[in-house]
Ligand SMILES: Nc1ncnc2c1ncn2[C@@H]1O[C@H](COP(=O)(O)OP(=O)(O)O)[C@@H](O)[C@H]1O
């Protein structure tokens with residue numbers, strides 16, 4: 001799915017990377033826990049999160065994640081946006097909450113990593 | 124090639140800067156993206172641990188054509204029971220750290236998963252040394 005489509009579906013505002021919206025994402029992941037993103041994400045996904053701090057960008061950088069949607073109307077600080085810009089990322093913000101955002105994208109065909117976690121722990 | 128970094132224990136915001144630099148350099152050296160990703164995740168987890176559990180420290184990275192060897196040394200509180208700390212989900216992280224999206228107790232298991240060799244030595248009250256090796 002093109003990021004321009006993601007933008008439209010989530011009625012999102014583009015904070016960084018306006019001119020790169022023709023880039024594609026193939027899977028998405030919604031999480032407020034960067035530890036889990038680091039542990040379980042295998043692909044270069046679109047990350048949706050309600051967590052706003054610079055380590056979200058860092059985590060994305062380490063995972064080669066190139067696009068992030070901040071949900072529930074969250075707007076990262078200038079500092080965070082600058083970091084994202086340096087890393088050539090695309091940052092969107094939507095007013096929808098995390099669950100709805102994921103649902104909207106999923107129903108339009110942007111799915112997630114299918115595999116169930118083996119030997120996972122309860123959280 | 125040898126690289127040295129100081130990690131500031133008071134600046135959660137800056138945590139990951141060293142890992143970011145190493146990632147950049149490995150890319151310039153033409154290392155495959157799959158290997159870089161493994162190194163980046165393992166080193167980033169270790170760097171974050173230095174900040175959230177141990178007040179920062181020093182990182183030494185040695186890059187040869189065959190491997191990347193990373194040593195992270197801190198003078199924090201140490202780990203009383205390393206086997207316990209290695210278990211998935213075990214964490215002593217504060218509520219504050221959890222609110223920042225960390226402290227799920229997956230860092231050490233992740234380092235083990237993504238490295239070819241992981242060695243942790245620790246002495247309570249003295250500090251912890253984490254050695255990560257990934258073959259290129
Ligand atoms: N450098 C360190 N200094 C002191 N304790 C540490 C260090 N690294 C890890 N630990 C201990 O090991 C536990 C597990 O670490 P980890 O698997 O990274 O989980 P988390 O960081 O989410 O707590 C930590 O909660 C902490 O008690």
Ligand SMILES: [Mg+2]
Nearest residue numbers: 168172230231
């Ligand atoms: Mg950790």
